[in-house]
Every structure is written in C-alpha cells, then in structure tokens.
Amino acid sequence: MKAAHYSSKGLARTVLSVGVEPDPAPESGEVLVRIAHSGVNPSDVKSRSGITSPAMEFPRVIPHSDGAGVIEAVGAGVSKDWIGQRVWTINGQWRRPFGTAAEMIALPESQVAPLPDNLSTETGASLGIPLLTAWYAVHACGGLLGKTVLVYGATGAVGGYATQLAALSGARVIGIAGSPEKCQLASMLGAEWVINRNEQDVVASVREITSGNSVDAIIEVDAAANAAKYGDLLKFGGDVIIYGSGAGLIEVPFRAMIVGFVNLRFFIVYNLPLAVRKLAIDVLTPLLERGVLKHPQVEVFPLSEIATAHERVESGANAKIIVDTRL
Template structure:
C-alpha cells in the first residue's frame, strides 16, 4: 500500500517519506479501513517534530489520527455486516504506530464510526480530534441555554465546531478572530458576535455584547491559547464560570493567578482529547452522529493535498496561515 511515514523526529522536510509499505493485518476486535481522506491536526505535526504531549516511542510511525473511508475487513469478534460501511476514524495512531496517512489502517472497531452517505470522506476526515475536543470543551460544565460562551480562535479547526455545539446548546456565542477571513468562517459556523483580537478592546466589547457593565459577562470560555489569553479571561469570566483550554502554544508555562481564580470560584479544564474518558468520547460521538444525520454540522476545509505532498501539507498547517482543516485526499494519488 502507499503510505507516508517517519523513522526519526524532526522537521517535515527532513523526516517524512512516501512509498510502499505492507498492508496492515486486522486483529481481533479491529476493522481494516481503506482510507479515502486523512485530516492533519497540530498534535500530528507536534508528534512528528518531537514536541508532542504524548510519548511517541515507535521506531516507525505512519502519522495522522483522523481519517475516513470504507471498512474492507473485520477481525474476530466484529460484526461482518460492517464490511462495506463508510466510516470516520478517530485516534487511529493513539498508542499505535500506524495512523491514517496511508491507503489502509487497522483500528479498534469502536474507533471507526458510521459516516452517512450525505457526508463526504473529506468532511469525515475533519471530525476526530477537533469535533471531539470541541464537544467536551463546550458541554463538560453543564447546560448552556441562555448563557454566553466565548470561543477564542473561532475559525480554527476546534473553534469552528465549538461555535456550532455551543449554538446547539442554546448559548450566545462570541468568537475572537484575527482577520476578516477568519471572521467570515466563524460567522459561517454560527457565531453571533465577532471580536478582533488584535484591534478590539476585548473587555469593552464583551461588556457591550453581554450588557454587563464591567465586562464580566462570560459563562464559559473555549480557549485555544490559555496562557496568552489568561489576563483577558480573568477580566470577562463570571463568578462560577469555566475555562476549557486545549492549547497554550504562545505561553507554554503560564503562571496561574491562584487568588484571582479562587475569587471567581472558577473551573479550569485542561483538555487533551486523547485522555478524555470513554464516557466523554461516547457523548461527543453521539452528538456528532446526530448532527451528521440531521445535516446540521458544517465543516470547513482550508486546503487539500495528495499524499505525495504530505510535506507541503504539514508545513502549511505549521505556518498558521491556513483557516480551517488541511486534508490529505488519498484518492488524488
């Protein structure tokens, strides 16, 4: 089968290779999926570079946690009726060496979820890490009907789904962005209000939107940059509010202002999708499945690359210049 892999950690151009590898076998409890599209996440590029949050102990790695395709074989204990089923795949490379940047991958059957015919393989490959992360960040701290949610980076892969899930839960959503293009994407997701991080006064803008004079009108924050945004978060979060953050790249070791947080009785969640409970995964998958069936879940693809151009795809994600999900279209090879 055609696949991309790396044997050493480092820059994409130095370590990624494309060629032929043996098709994986399917073990008991697993399914073999013919991958049609694979999505790239920051955790994939960080793992490849050696900067990831998870151990990466395998001597050879086929990257990418997320993908979509068709089940071609099943292992012992798996319903043979699943053969031929369209699926989206999540966490394919979690604790395993071989992910979705290949013609085939084998994963535990639970990690391959039915994909409706109305959702393309490329759209299915957008799900996985971003959608599961977003759902948990939005819903982990209770109902949102009538509340205000601030989604920082509302046009990002996680933020785009977080806006949608928050709207579905009945929240008013404020999304922060940097550019007009990002604003357009966040509005497409359903954000009712947009604030420009580089030029707007965040506190004043939130005060105006929420009607809370001092700006402390946010019930829940879904945060892409915990350390960089913490000062503002503490100024706009309500008492008993919560922050759910899944990244802090700009300030990787933030200082925690304990007394400010305790005075708010704030909840701070540090969200790593790979460590989420099985219950949290199941709730998120159910929400995604329901939204796909109702055709209410939107997806935003920034760029598509053939597998032969996986180096360009990784570099495009790492540049920070793309808005939306980057996809490897296996059928383009």
C-alpha cells in the same frame, strides 16, 4: 500498501517519505479501513517535528490520527455488518505506530464512527480530533441554555465546531477572531457577537456586550496567551474549558480568580473515556446526518506531497489540510 512514514524526527521534507508497507490485517476486535483521505492536525506535525517529544516513541511511524474511508474486513468478534460501511477514524496514531497516512489501517472497532452518505471522505477526515474536542468542550460547560459563552479561535478547526455546538445548545456565543473575514465567518457559524482581537480590546468589548455581567464560560485554544484576562471576563463561578495552549506554562491572576470562584478545566481529546466518546458519537451522528454542521474548507494534497501538507499546517493555513492516500 502505500504509506507515508518517518523513522526520525525533524523537518517534514527531511524525515517524511512515501513507500510500500505490509498490508495490515484486523486482529480480534478490530476493523480494517481502506483510507481515502487522511487529516493533518497540529498535533501530528508537532509530534513529527519533535516539539512534543524529541524521542521516537516507535522505530517507524505512519502519522495522522484522523481519516475516512470504507471498512474492508473485520476481525474476530466484530459484526460483519461493518463491512462496506463508510467511517471516520478516531485516535488512529495515538499511542500506536501506524496511523492514517496510508492506504489502510487496522483499528479497534471503538475507534471508528459511521460517516453519513451526505458527507465526503474529505470532510470525514476533518472530523476526528477537531469535532470531538469541540463537542467535549461544549459538553463540559454543562447546561448552556441562556448562558453566554466566549469562544477563542472561533473559526479554527475546533473553535468553528465549538461555536456551532454551543449555539445549538442554547448559548449566546461571543466569538473571538483575528481578521474581518474571520469575524464574518464566526457570525455565519452562530456567534451572536464577534470581537476582532487585533482591533478591539477583548475585556472592554465583553463588558460592553454583556452590560458588565461578563460570561458564564470560556472555551480556550491558547491558555498561555489569554489566561491573564480570565478574572476580568468571567462571572462568579465561571468556567474555562481548556483544550490548548501555545506555551507550556500558564500565568493566571490568582486574586481575581480565587475571589471569583473561577474553575479551570483541562482535557486532551485523545484520553476521552470510551463511554464519553460513545456518547459524543451518539449525539454527533444525527447532526452530521441532518447536515446541521458547517465544516471547514479543505486543501487536499496527494500522499506523495505529504511534506508540503505538513508545512501548510505549520504555516497556519486557513483551511483543513487533507492528504489523499490514493494519489
């Protein structure tokens, strides 16, 4: 099969190459997916560049955890009903050497989910990490009917889905975005109010929106950048659900947060327990089938240009970056 790979960490154009690898075969409990499109996430480029860890976890890595395609074969113990089904992948390269930036991948049956016929494989490759992260962030908030939720990065890959899912759960969403265009998009995704963080004071705006009552929960993409405001933004007993941070150390306003009984909850989507992940898929599949969710705009690159795709993610592309493994 054709696949992209790297054997050392560094700049995309330096370490990534495309060549021929042995075709995988599904072992017991696994399915073999012929990948049409592979999604590039920030975690993929951080891992390849050495930001996450400078050491190679495996001698040779085929990157990317997210992808979509068709199941071609199954291993022992897996129903043959899977064969021919369109699926999206979960944790394709998490703690494994070979991910979705290839024509084929063999994965445990629990790491694929049905891709409805109304969705393209480009969209399917956009789901994985972003959609599951957004679902769990909203799920972790508990019952949201009538509550107010602040979503940082409300139009990002995760934030866009979180905005929609929170609104669908009955929350009144305040979206935070960084430009007039993104503010308009956040409104289209279901945010009742939108704050342009580059033009407005977030704390003052939230107090005005809530008549001084603050918010019940915050869904956070960059804790290091925003933690200093938590004590001023949250109601008594409020929750911050944290799935990302732009820095490894976070400073919080201890006095305001201890007096306010603020709860900080951290999670990483890769480690979602299997039962929780199954619940997520059971909830999300009907939404996907009914076309309820709006999906991010995509930019598609051929596998031969995977280095350019990684560079687009690193430059902060305003689109979901996808690699077509057939080209």
